[in-house]
Amino acid sequence: xxxxxxxxxxxxxxxxxxxxxxxxxxxxxxxxxxxxxxxxxxxxxxxxxxxxxxxxxxxxxxxxxxxxxxxxxxxxxxxxxxxxxxxxxxxxxxxxxxxxxxxxxxxxxxxxxxxxxxxxxxxxxxxxxxxxxxxxxxxxxxxxxxxxxxxxxxxxxxxxxxxxxxxxxxxxxxxxxxxxxxxxxxxxxxxxxxxxxxxxxxxxxxxxxxxxxxxxxxxxxxxxxxxxxxxxxxxxxxxxxxxxxxxxxxxxxxxxxxxxxxxxxxxxxxxxxxxxxxxxxxxxxxxxxxxxxxxxxxxxxxxxxxxxxxxxxxxxxxxxxxxxxxxxxxxxxxxxxxxxxxxxxxxxxxxxxxxxxxxxxxxxxxxxxxxxxxxxxxxxxxxxxxxxxxxxxxxxxxxxxxxxxxxxxxxxxxxxxxxxxxxx
Numbered sequence: 317x318x319x320x321x322x323x324x325x326x327x328x329x330x331x332x333x334x335x336x337x338x339x340x341x342x343x344x345x346x347x348x349x350x351x352x353x354x355x356x357x358x359x360x361x362x363x364x365x366x367x368x369x370x371x372x373x374x375x376x377x378x379x380x381x382x383x384x385x386x387x388x389x390x391x392x393x394x395x396x397x398x399x400x401x402x403x404x405x406x407x408x409x410x411x412x413x414x415x416x417x418x419x420x421x422x423x424x425x426x427x428x429x430x431x432x433x434x435x436x437x438x439x440x441x442x443x444x445x446x447x448x449x450x451x452x453x454x455x456x457x458x459x460x461x462x463x464x465x466x467x468x469x470x471x472x473x474x475x476x477x478x479x480x481x482x483x484x485x486x487x488x489x490x491x492x493x494x495x496x497x498x499x500x501x502x503x504x505x506x507x508x509x510x511x512x513x514x515x516x517x518x519x520x521x522x523x524x525x526x527x528x529x530x531x532x533x534x535x536x537x538x539x540x541x542x543x544x545x546x547x548x549x550x551x552x553x554x555x556x557x558x559x560x561x562x563x564x565x566x567x568x569x570x571x572x573x574x575x576x577x578x579x580x581x582x583x584x585x586x587x588x589x590x591x592x593x594x595x596x597x598x599x600x601x602x603x604x605x606x607x608x609x610x611x612x613x614x615x616x617x618x619x620x621x622x623x624x625x626x627x628x629x630x631x632x633x634x635x636x637x638x639x640x641x642x643x644x645x646x647x648x649x650x651x652x653x654x655x656x657x658x659x660x661x662x663x664x665x666x667x668x669x670x671x672x673x674x675x676x677x678x679x680x681x682x683x684x685x686x687x688x689x690x691x692x693x694x695x696x697x698x699x700x701x702x703x704x705x706x707x708x709x710x711x712x713x714x715x716x717x718x719x720x721x722x723x724x725x726x727x728x729x730x731x732x733x734x735x736x737x738x739x740x
Contacts, residue, residue: 324431324432328349328405328737331349337721337722339364339367340368341365342363353732357731357732358732359731360635360672364732367650368634369634370634370732371631371724372629372728375608375631379608379629379631380409380413382628384415386583387600391586396418396605396606397418397421397440397575397602398429399419399422400604400713400714401607402425403737404432404737406736418437419438419601426464439464439465440601443467444473444477446476449477452488453480453485457485457486465572466491468491468493469493469513471516474516475516477520478522487520488523490517490526492514492527492529492557494550496531496532497546500536507556510528525563526568526570527569527570527571528553528572530572530573532546532581532582533575533577533578543578543581544581550571551585551589554569555589555592563592566594567595569593570596570597570599571598580618580622582600586598604712604713607716608628609712611710612660613711632713634651634663634716635707635708636651636707636708637649637705638702641700645694646693647680649689651688653686654688657712660711661711661712662684662711664681664682668700668704669706677698677706678698679695680694680695680700682708690708717740721737723736
């Protein structure tokens with residue numbers, strides 16, 4: 317950890333707890349985050365108010381270690397996508413667990429990372445905003461240790477970047493983004509157009525071409541065969557660029573891909589990268605692993621296809637309380653769209669707590685969300701009363717983190733040992 321990072325994270329620990337932070341004990345107002353963490357309160361008996369989102373300390377550490385090991389085993393550099401959590405404390409832990417740097421998507425996220433001392437950033441997006449580019453140029457000029465790699469996907473985009481960066485001391489390193497196919501998201505559609513974008517970069521003094529990249533998660537009708545075919549196109553593009561002498565003068569060539577659903581295919585294809593004129597930085601960018609989930613990524617994780625390599629563990633649980641039991645078939649808890657991700661799946665009722673005892677949420681399911689309530693359907697075997705705590709599993713980490721500014725990190729017995737601050 318750099319001195320700048322340590323100082324910035326220390327400022328987070330010195331932040332005062334108050335009304336801004338949902339779910340925290342009301343009697344903690346005025347304490348610093350460090351003071352509250354030092355009290356090691358229990359999530360269930362220490363005055364926390366429902367709803368409250370918690371991260372499992374043990375599962376969080378397990379996931380960090382697993383992906384560190386996976387990347388090392390497959391010879392991959394790792395720049396996990398920080399937009400999942402937007403939590404500088406987690407960025408730092410990812411870097412401590414071997415990450416090359418952090419992937420981000422938009423200028424605000426980059427400003428957060430820089431405010432907390434992140435030295436290497438892969439910006440997996442096209443950036444043509446002049447004000448943001450001028451700020452980046454100033455950051456690069458002021459800090460020789462700051463490394464940034466950014467997408468480009470059009471000649472027009474290159475022209476706009478060049479115009480905004482005129483006068484900068486250091487060029488911005490860029491990678492040509494290869495689109496995942498016709499009708500996919502961003503990126504250059506054909507290899508000929510990729511060459512034209514690379515030519516445009518070569519015609520500037522403000523940009524430097526360092527590699528190629530893309531996102532296989534956008535491959536239309538994605539399956540192993542289609543994703544693998546696209547990844548091989550990406551590798552071939554890097555080889556063609558290298559053969560054409562486009563990477564002369566670099567120390568390494570960047571080839572990057574890898575979301576959270578197909579990183580096994582990325583590892584397999586990147587292992588096949590032929591010897592090029594320079595060493596290759598094989599950069600994986602999966603981000604959802606840090607908390608994993610109980611829905612979308614539980615179903616899609618590549619570890620389902622390669623179980624011998626381990627398994628991620630869902631680290632989130634949203635604790636709610638039954639506030640209404642109007643009939644034998646229905647109940648309501650006090651968390652809704654303001655508290656739980658719902659863009660991919662509804663939350664999953666997992667456990668019920670009553671009088672300190674925890675049991676499976678048998679016969680309980682979430683059927684809908686209102687702004688501040690979850691609608692529960694209950695079958696005859698459901699033992700559920702007003703006042704019970706119900707632990708909900710969540711789907712899609714990226715829209716779970718962004719609803720909570722300060723998230724307790726709890727050990728298995730409920731002892732809260734830390735608080736994660738997010739910046740969305």
